[in-house]
Amino acid sequence: MSNWTTITLADTIYSSDSGEWGNDPNGYNEVWVLRSTNFTNSGKVDYSKVIKRSVPPSKNKLFLNKGDIILEKSGGSPAQPVGRVVYVDNLAISPAICSNFLQKLSVKGIYDQKFIFYVFFNLYRSGASRKYQQQTTGIINFKLNEYLRESTVIPCSITQQRKIAKILTTVENQIEKTEELIAKYESVKHGMMQDLFTRGVDENGKLRPKREDAPELYKKTELGWIPREWEVEKFGNCGRWQGGITPSKAQKSFWENGTYLWLSPKDITSSILKESEDHLTDNALQNNSIQLYPPESIIIVFRSSILRRTFPVAKCIRPFTINQDLKTLILFDNFNQNFVFNFLKHSEQLILRKAVKSGTTVESIDGKTFFNILIPKPNLNEQIQIANILVAFDKYHNEEHLTLAKLKNLKTALMQDLLTGKVEVTPDPEDQ
Secondary structure, three states, rough: OOOOEEEEEEHHEEEEEEEOOOEEEOOEEEEEOOOHHOOOOOOOOOHOEEEEEEEEHHHHHHHHOOOOOEOOOEEOOOOOOOOOEEEOOOOOOOEEEEOOEEEEEEOOOOOOHHHHHHHHHHHHHOOOOOHEEEOOOEEEEOOOOHHHOOEEEEOOOOHHHHHHHHHHHHHHHHHHHHHHHHHHHHHHHHHHHHHHHHHHHEEOOOOOOOOOHHHEEEEEEEEEEEEEEEEEEEHHOEEEEEEEHHHHHHHHOHHOOOEEEEEHHHHHOOEEOOOOEEEEEEHEEEEEEHOOOOOOOEEEEEEOHHHHHOOOEEEEEOOOEEOOOOEEEEEOOOOOOHHHHHHHOOOHHHHHHHHHEEOOOOEOOOOHHHHHEEEOOOOOOHHHHHHHHHHHHHHHHHHHHHHHHHHHHHHHHHHHHHHOOOOOOOOOOHOO
């Protein structure tokens, strides 16, 4: 690393300016103002929620330029420490400034701007900047001057800095494209589920014509218009809904070296579950009459604060037990598991709106309301056809999620290796 040098963060900055909040828009010297709500975890600016404010002409020096770094110096939370940074790449709005809770940092021309941003971004990502937080009131502040005295190592050559920034930006762009593809998948699936659960498929596996085009194929029910061959059933009649318990935590023999999954709301972090934070022993199952449920059984959260915003539905690939805040569904033979699983996910907003009890200490599902919510019931063969379409779609969706996870891990590893000089890079001719 003989071609690397140690400097402070302040050495890379020629101008550090506090943002300005200004006044309500009055038609005079109005500018766009970026706030911490415009920060993304990837370090890019989200321009979808910008607002306009009026600021005096004397503040025009605060106008943002391409290559500036914006640092959050006030705000934050226990889960999201203050000190986040974003990079002003393509300024989508102009003129624009940042608010008074933010700091505009302009990089000296002898350094590559994007590379210096990655240095700041990596310090935050690694947690190295957390020690500069302080909280004297309700707001968490950032000790910016002390932070800027933080030492770091960088390549002496700006061409090497540029090459490192190019590599990281390439991975970032791949991450962004994958995220866009996942969002597109999710949007398409939402529309697909709406069609499949209201029109179904014919004997050839194709969507039935719309009701407007073939009204004779449909009938009106409490659930709405559905194919004439279908029936309507209640969630409560799809199978046996069963709960669980929490064995005594004081009995170590129930928990220590346990091998049986014991699921609680904190474990329901994805649609497909493979593991749990806690495990039970044979002793726990035998002494508490705990049932071990079969793999692929549907699991829902029935009591948790998470019900304020989402209704988790999952399946577990291994035998499992659950606590009292979850319910699992053992389906009757006339229902297909993946059909019901996807319909539950499709009904999330309806369930949150109708069945979640509000005004309680911890949100919970009102059982009577939930079990009376209606579900369409095609014949079993059509349920399987519908489910297979959605399962195949989910396969591609899950593959993109795996790709995204790999790309994010790659970016983290590259930042650790490239920004510390652990791995050397050779600049391309165009980096000169």
